Amino acid sequence: MMMMMMTIFQFQCCGVTGEQNWPFNRLPVTCCHMNPGTVSPFNCTSALTYQTGCQSVLSQSLANNAYSIGVTAAFVTCLQALITGAAGWLAYRSKFEEVELER
Structure with missing residues (x-):
């Protein structure tokens, strides 16, 4: 209301x-x-x-405002895809590669 x-x-x-x-x-x-x-x-x-x-x-x-709304939605979608890809890459790397920790 x-x-x-x-x-x-x-x-x-x-x-x-x-x-x-x-x-x-x-x-x-x-x-x-x-x-x-x-x-x-x-x-x-x-x-x-x-x-x-x-x-x-x-x-x-x-x-x-349809154009602005569409561009914003496309940008957010691309950003989410990029972050999801980075998370997948990190998960793959941590599972199959030996990672040395810095001391």
């Missing part, structure tokens, strides 16, 4: 497809545009809500 609230606040969206996703029109404060300095209690009404749903905003954000 906290992650959803942070997403709403960051992307200025409300609900999955809009404000109608919240039951009984009990909108969280993060769904509403608030001017700096607004104090509690704040009543979030339909007139103040962000009209855009978070699904479309998040989809657009992921589409914009």
Whole structure:
């Protein structure tokens, strides 16, 4: 729930497809545009809500960052393969080769 609230606040969206996703029109404060300095209690009404749903905003954000996400995933995969290979080589070396310890 906290992650959803942070997403709403960051992307200025409300609900999955809009404000109608919240039951009984009990909108969280993060769904509403608030001017700096607004104090509690704040009543979030339909007139103040962000009209855009978070699904479309998040989809657009992921589409914009797809290249970076893909490059990062490829880099991490290559790094894991390299580390796994090094671990296998060390295991092979320690099993079949006599290793002298330095004193």
